[in-house]
Amino acid sequence: MQTDTLNPESYIEQGGLGRHETFTPRYGWLKKGYEAVKKDGNIFKAKDAIERLGVGKNMVNSIRFWCQAFNLIEFDDNKQMVPTEFGKRLLDDDGWDPYLEDMASLWLLHWQLFIPKIEAINWPLAFNKCNLWSFNIQSLSKVLIDSAQKFSRHHSASPKSFEKDASCIIRMYAKDISEKELEVDCPFTQLGIIIKGEEDNLFSFNTSEKQDLPPLIFAATCFSFIDNYAPYGQKTIGLQRLTYDFNSPGVIFKLPESVVGSYLEKARKLVESFSLVDYLGNIQLHLNGDPLDIYWQTLETYYKGEAK
Numbered sequence: 001m002q003t004d005t006l007n008p009e010s011y012i013e014q015g016g017l018g019r020h021e022t023f024t025p026r027y028g029w030l031k032k033g034y035e036a037v038k039k040d041g042n043i044f045k046a047k048d049a050i051e052r053l054g055v056g057k058n059m060v061n062s063i064r065f066w067c068q069a070f071n072l073i074e075f076d077d078n079k080q081m082v083p084t085e086f087g088k089r090l091l092d093d094d095g096w097d098p099y100l101e102d103m104a105s106l107w108l109l110h111w112q113l114f115i116p117k118i119e120a121i122n123w124p125l126a127f128n129k130c131n132l133w134s135f136n137i138q139s140l141s142k143v144l145i146d147s148a149q150k151f152s153r154h155h156s157a158s159p160k161s162f163e164k165d166a167s168c169i170i171r172m173y174a175k176d177i178s179e180k181e182l183e184v185d186c187p188f189t190q191l192g193i194i195i196k197g198e199e200d201n202l203f204s205f206n207t208s209e210k211q212d213l214p215p216l217i218f219a220a221t222c223f224s225f226i227d228n229y230a231p232y233g234q235k236t237i238g239l240q241r242l243t244y245d246f247n248s249p250g251v252i253f254k255l256p257e258s259v260v261g262s263y264l265e266k267a268r269k270l271v272e273s274f275s276l277v278d279y280l281g282n283i284q285l286h287l288n289g290d291p292l293d294i295y296w297q298t299l300e301t302y303y304k305g306e307a308k
Contacts, residue, residue, distance in 0.1 A: 008246045011118050015120070016120065017157055017165070020065050026187075027186075031098060032054075033072070034087055036053060064081075069113055069119040071087070072087035097303065102303075104214045106187055106190060107191065107214075107218075108299075120165065121151075122144050124246075127252055127254075130205070134204045141163040141165070141166035144166060172188050210255070215263045216267050216271065217302060218253065219264055222249050223287065225248055225249055236277075236285065239283040239285065242260055242264075273287065274286060274294065
């Protein structure tokens with residue numbers, strides 16, 4: 001979906017505020033919601049959705065939200081929910097990882113929250129705009145509120161909405177939090193992107209190398225970034241942009257530039273669809289084809305086990 005838009009922040013203006021009903025995504029929810037939509041595109045509007053999904057009303061809404069936010073389902077031209085191409089490839093029974101047993105799939109799903117169509121703007125705002133050394137729900141929600149002021153569609157939203165999203169973000173990703181706050185059923189805590197601070201109720205982003213993030217998965221997100229945020233036809237991008245740009249893989253996975261380069265160098269040895277070029281001291285990634293095609297090829301290579 002390469003675009004002529006040069007400012008990824010424009011997608012924030014078009015995006016929505018979280019409708020997760022305060023629930024973080026739980027084990028089994030994504031597969032459950034995906035399979036339900038395959039059988040009935042109107043499942044979430046059905047009067048018996050509670051019985052068919054086996055959860056409460058608010059959880060029905062939350063499952064729908066997370067399946068959309070993770071780009072697993074979408075509306076078709078008839079306003080019915082249908083599986084996306086990504087959803088099919090990942091969650092079909094013969095798909096890459098239908099029960100999300102591979103940590104790589106969680107990293108890949110995390111990435112989906114930051115590409116158009118953005119269903120929850122506070123995730124990009126938190127990861128891109130929060131430069132605090134440590135934060136709690138209140139300070140993170142203030143960052144979200146302040147960051148949303150520049151977007152006419154969102155600057156008048158209720159502060160409570162931002163506070164709920166700040167709480168959800170922390171509970172979704174944070175490890176080692178109190179038993180009261182712990183989201184035992186949320187698989188994304190395994191990513192360890194947010195870690196507990198030294199003081200009570202304070203957290204920080206983990207900016208170290210992520211040992212369980214496979215190089216091919218990281219490289220695929222770089223190709224996805226180019227496809228979604230670079231001008232149409234662009235096939236070269238600098239390492240700095242992949243590290244520091246709004247919604248770039250470096251920002252979303254909280255990685256320093258040296259680690260971004262290391263991941264790409266490792267991935268380059270496993271796939272032949274891109275190269276790294278040193279241009280006047282600046283490392284650039286060069287694609288040998290369409291970024292979306294290379295994105296799918298790289299994911300296929302990883303999940304088929306050809307490079308594990």
